[in-house]
Amino acid sequence: MISNQDLFNKIQLQFDRQLPFVVFREPLGKRLTLVLQHTDALEHLNSFEKEGFVFAPFDHSKKGVLLHPDTIYVSEYHGLSDSMFSGYQKAVEDSGKENHVNLVSRGIEKIKEGLFSKVVLSRFQEVPSNDLKPLEVYNRLLNRYRNAFAYFWYHPKVGMWMGATPETLIDIKGQHFKTMALAGTQKYNDSEEVCWGQKELDEQKIVTDFILESLAGISDDLEVSEVTTIRAGNLLHLKTDIRGELNKSFDVKDLIETLHPTPAVCGYPKDQSNRFILQHENYDRKFYTGYLGYFNGQEERSSFYVNLRCMQLFEDKAVIYVGGGITQDSDPVSEWEETVNKSQTMLNALG
Numbered sequence: 001m002i003s004n005q006d007l008f009n010k011i012q013l014q015f016d017r018q019l020p021f022v023v024f025r026e027p028l029g030k031r032l033t034l035v036l037q038h039t040d041a042l043e044h045l046n047s048f049e050k051e052g053f054v055f056a057p058f059d060h061s062k063k064g065v066l067l068h069p070d071t072i073y074v075s076e077y078h079g080l081s082d083s084m085f086s087g088y089q090k091a092v093e094d095s096g097k098e099n100h101v102n103l104v105s106r107g108i109e110k111i112k113e114g115l116f117s118k119v120v121l122s123r124f125q126e127v128p129s130n131d132l133k134p135l136e137v138y139n140r141l142l143n144r145y146r147n148a149f150a151y152f153w154y155h156p157k158v159g160m161w162m163g164a165t166p167e168t169l170i171d172i173k174g175q176h177f178k179t180m181a182l183a184g185t186q187k188y189n190d191s192e193e194v195c196w197g198q199k200e201l202d203e204q205k206i207v208t209d210f211i212l213e214s215l216a217g218i219s220d221d222l223e224v225s226e227v228t229t230i231r232a233g234n235l236l237h238l239k240t241d242i243r244g245e246l247n248k249s250f251d252v253k254d255l256i257e258t259l260h261p262t263p264a265v266c267g268y269p270k271d272q273s274n275r276f277i278l279q280h281e282n283y284d285r286k287f288y289t290g291y292l293g294y295f296n297g298q299e300e301r302s303s304f305y306v307n308l309r310c311m312q313l314f315e316d317k318a319v320i321y322v323g324g325g326i327t328q329d330s331d332p333v334s335e336w337e338e339t340v341n342k343s344q345t346m347l348n349a350l351g
């Protein structure tokens with residue numbers, strides 16, 4: 001164990017040397033794990049054989065990156081104060097509104113034509129800043145989103161990413177696995193009473209049904225929870241927990257390829273909605289809505305998360321990625337507003 005300050009110093013040193021690293025904290029976890037790679041080699045993820053940190057893009061025809069755990073440090077996180085950082089401008093310009101509303105309208109048309117029943121449409125938001133201090137931003141993520149998987153990832157040949165995601169793709173140990181169907185969004189307003197509309201219940205059920213259908217041949221004894229409400233920053237989502245045992249012949253890679261991308265980030269059916277996204281979103285999601293996590297080998301526990309509520313950091317700006325599930329009952333302007341609400345998760349961490 002090293003102190004928080006030492007761990008943050010090691011991150012800074014690694015960055016100054018332009019070498020790859022990732023630091024992460026599990027949801028509700030107390031520990032920060034820092035993985036340092038000693039060279040700037042870019043290793044693509046080919047299979048799940050080697051231990052290391054996996055960072056995979058949304059587009060499953062493209063390869064992910066595997067960071068080598070040359071050195072690992074662990075530190076008990078005590079919540080370093082972030083009060084010394086001044087407020088950041090949170091106003092969101094409406095510049096992307098028209099495009100997003102048009103994109104959503106086109107998605108709804110295709111749903112009505114029967115091409116798919118759900119599609120998740122997204123956009124990016126640029127936040128200019130000449131004074132980004134990534135470690136301070138990451139510290140705020142850690143403090144503000146305790147039940148999220150909060151990570152900070154860097155590779156000099158790929159870039160710098162950060163996020164605090166509420167969504168587990170798969171948690172696996174040996175033959176046991178857990179996953180979740182997470183979808184449906186409303187703003188958190190500090191009230192005990194939470195009401196969900198039919199649109200949100202339907203879009204979340206599409207995710208649950210897809211997961212159950214995909215796992216049918218992989219596991220014979222699935223346990224499925226009730227639908228519950230969970231909080232993620234200033235938002236609420238609907239969630240179903242699913243767990244089971246893998247049939248012998250399946251491994252992590254098969255499982256991930258079966259699930260990713262789920263209708264929580266892509267749509268249903270997968271191929272048709274995926275094609276629509278790649279053709280019409282008009283930008284590259286890169287690692288947003290991909291997945292990430294430390295792979296320990298099939299026998300040890302490994303958890304992979306969906307890369308949501310995330311951003312890419314550059315010298316002079318942050319680029320925040322946000323999206324939402326569209327069904328036949330979606331209203332394009334409300335869907336735009338939902339992405340604005342989602343962007344607050346990262347904007348809040350910027351200052």
Ligand SMILES: C=C(O[C@@H]1C=C(C(=O)O)C=C[C@H]1O)C(=O)O
Nearest residue numbers: 182183184185264322323324325
């Ligand atoms: C696509 C995002 O989130 C996903 C979409 C949700 C929705 O459509 O309601 C809710 C949670 C996530 O599964 C995002 O945060 O960008």
